Amino acid sequence: MLVLHTIVFFSLLLLVPAAWLLPERWQISAISLLTAAFLLYVAPISALMLLLTAAASYWVFKSAWLRPAGAVLLAIGQAVAVWMVFKSEWPTHAGWWTQVGVPLGLSYYTFRQIHYAIERYKQTLPHHTWADYLRYLFFLPTMLVGPINRFPDFLRDVRRRRWDAALVSVGLERVLYGYVKVVVLGNALFTNHLGHLLTALEPQHPALATYLGILRFAGNAYVQFAGYSDIAIGLSLLLGFRTGENFAAPFLAPNLNDFWKRYHISLSQWCRDYVFSPLLSLTRRPMLAIAASMLVLGLWHEWSGRYLVWGALQGLGILFWHQYQKFAEKRPNVVPVLPVWLGVFLTLHFYCFSCVIIREPSWQAVAHTFYRLLS
């Protein structure tokens, strides 16, 4: 496990100077080489896995034996297979890889490689080399905790990046705000202070403590993850790269559909582009495409039953909202239009309550949590 400070100090002391002080043609390669050296030092297996899967997903398209359709299937297949081996929580999961642990950033680079394979198959990528692809994958700010940035955007920034003091200032500000979210709000406030408060509250008011604990888990996950994203975006800006936003005040979303446009935006957009849109084109059934997208979004976190159910719940929530909208439009006198505040309240609670499934270690514990809530 890596300490956040190591990555930030490594970036500030080595990556940023290398990105601007070296001769221009060496700058991007230096970022990638330093990232590879960093990864080799802290997690050699992770570096090896990333290099192997990157090689497989790139060189399969160079094969004279395969047609493009076969190459894209093979590229996606190998990335998904590696991801499933390491991220599986099914009962059959047992083997040498359990001793190795999950390679750092696996879920992120798996989806980056799938994105690359599909776009390369569609021939939408600009001209690039094997080195460009490696530079894209070995980019420390976004490598470990996202956002799932896109290859064409990365290439565009490689070609356009120029020193800009205003951009560096914004980058430093984002890193600072990210730190505040992670260290002050996430770790100190949500995890520790609120944790102590709930422990003290539990004997007298178990239902209230359980309810607040559910809100605390979702709130903590949000501020921590939004904090990582701020730091990643800020560090990218310090290197001259503009990485897309990953959060946009999701807990103010008035419905679940909107919520998933604001929460982990890079993953939602990935699911939209590579699951929802293709399925909609193939089947012309938007409900099926939404359900499949949300299942993939859930399973991205972990290949397990609880994340499958969690993803399915998000899909059902969005489907329900779509049906409600349609019904309300058809019969405005029968079905009331929800006020925005009520929509925000219901969306927030639906999401927080669904997170009980992923918070608890077993289904018995999930049932016990809801039982305590009602007791």
Place this chain on the structure above:
Amino acid sequence: MYSILSRYLPGRVAGTLTAFWYVFLALLVLYYAFLPSGQFRYAHW
């Protein structure tokens, strides 16, 4: 922060307040980062 403050305040005042704001946040982070309660490790996604 500066862009927001400079809409309502003279540039120099906005700049000074922004600098204080950053120092305050940095001290807050440093205070918590070195306490066990503020220690942070990357989640394993």
